[in-house]
Amino acid sequence: xxxxxxQIPILIKNIEAFVLRAPIANPVKTSFGIxxxxxxxxxxxxxxxxxxxxxxxxxxxxxxxxEHRAKLLQETFKPLLIKKSFHHPxxxxxxxxxxxxxxxxQSGEFGPIAQVIAGIDLAAWDxxxxxxxxxxxxxxxxxxxxxxxxxxxxxxxxxxxxxxDLLKEGFTAFKLKIGFSEKADIENLRNIRQLIPSHQLxxxxxxxxxxxxxIKNIQSIEEFDISxxxxxxxxxxxxxxxxxxxxxxxxxxxxxxxxxSEHAFKEAIASKVFSVIQPDIAKWGGISxxxxxxxxxxxxxxxxxxxxxxxxxxxxxxxxxxxxxxxTGMLEIDSNPNPLRSLVSTPLAHIADGxxxxxxxxxxxxxxxxxxxxxxxxx
Numbered sequence: 001x002x003x004x005x006x007q008i009p010i011l012i013k014n015i016e017a018f019v020l021r022a023p024i025a026n027p028v029k030t031s032f033g034i035x036x037x038x039x040x041x042x043x044x045x046x047x048x049x050x051x052x053x054x055x056x057x058x059x060x061x062x063x064x065x066x067e068h069r070a071k072l073l074q075e076t077f078k079p080l081l082i083k084k085s086f087h088h089p090x091x092x093x094x095x096x097x098x099x100x101x102x103x104x105x106q107s108g109e110f111g112p113i114a115q116v117i118a119g120i121d122l123a124a125w126d127x128x129x130x131x132x133x134x135x136x137x138x139x140x141x142x143x144x145x146x147x148x149x150x151x152x153x154x155x156x157x158x159x160x161x162x163x164x165d166l167l168k169e170g171f172t173a174f175k176l177k178i179g180f181s182e183k184a185d186i187e188n189l190r191n192i193r194q195l196i197p198s199h200q201l202x203x204x205x206x207x208x209x210x211x212x213x214x215i216k217n218i219q220s221i222e223e224f225d226i227s228x229x230x231x232x233x234x235x236x237x238x239x240x241x242x243x244x245x246x247x248x249x250x251x252x253x254x255x256x257x258x259x260x261s262e263h264a265f266k267e268a269i270a271s272k273v274f275s276v277i278q279p280d281i282a283k284w285g286g287i288s289x290x291x292x293x294x295x296x297x298x299x300x301x302x303x304x305x306x307x308x309x310x311x312x313x314x315x316x317x318x319x320x321x322x323x324x325x326x327x328t329g330m331l332e333i334d335s336n337p338n339p340l341r342s343l344v345s346t347p348l349a350h351i352a353d354g355x356x357x358x359x360x361x362x363x364x365x366x367x368x369x370x371x372x373x374x375x376x377x378x379x
Contacts, residue, residue, distance in 0.1 A: 014045075041073075058283035059310075124286075135360050
């Protein structure tokens with residue numbers, strides 16, 4: 001990581017959260033629930049010089065939680081930042097984490113509080129990169145803006161038809177949602193492999209099974225050359241369960257989007273069970289919290305693939321962080337229609353042979369256009 005400490009500190013003038021919600025024609029299905037619309041919370045952090053950084057707070061479930069997280073930022077976090085000066089984004093991250101640690105315990109709202117902190121941190125990194133007049137990937141020490149991608153969120157309803165369209169869009173790797181029924185999963189994978197016999201194919205069970213069911217179901221799909229299976233069991237299972245699963249199956253194990261502490265990531269790395277670990281920087285840690293984790297993944301030979309299934313700001317930040325890392329992992333790009341992603345993350349719109357190259361525009365390289373997004377805003 002490159003030292004981006006500023007000689008002249010940033011003085012925070014204002015911070016605000018924008019809640020957006022986009023209707024969708026086809027619900028996004030997972031084994032534990034269905035998304036009937038796409039929410040997002042965009043964070044705007046402004047300094048006294050008028051520079052603005054953008055971040056995003058995870059808010060996919062429950063759908064009504066977006067407004068609550070926005071109010072948390074406004075009422076709890078804003079007073080901690082206004083008129084305060086900082087030399088580095090990690091100072092902001094550390095300060096607001098420490099100030100709200102007891103509140104998280106008292107309220108039991110570890111998730112929402114961590115997610116607001118993550119969104120603020122992303123905005124801080126965008127702002128500091130702009131202040132440094134560097135793209136975020138270069139500000140973080142990256143040397144190559146080219147990253148690999150894969151299409152995710154592929155629903156179980158005729159997924160081969162979806163993949164046909166995604167191939168035309170330039171994707172070369174795909175992740176299917178499974179965990180609905182053994183028969184349906186096998187049929188879908190068979191149909192997909194007939195279409196793409198040699199492309200990289202992953203699956204995501206979204207914590208669908210207990211340990212015996214996971215072993216049985218994974219063994220039933222091993223013939224389809226699966227690159228990894230994501231969260232086949234609940235994320236809070238003991239490491240011993242993950243180790244037993246690893247011993248019983250040949251498919252690589254992936255997890256991380258629901259690891260919500262430094263301890264959880266360290267335990268996962270030390271277990272040597274996971275071939276792929278997937279922090280979600282809008283859900284926990286932001287960049288400041290996840291950077292040490294990513295560095296440790298690289299040192300232990302574990303593939304870093306950022307998890308992301310939200311709006312375009314968090315996706316862009318994830319892309320820059322991946323480009324800055326030395327990982328050969330892929331950026332997750334949701335295949336489902338979501339204008340809060342597609343209208344914002346326009347630099348990622350053109351995939352060529354499964355890859356995309358980031359620009360040299362300072363920060364994450366985008367400014368959301370609220371004239372275009374106005375009818376999605378929740379006031």
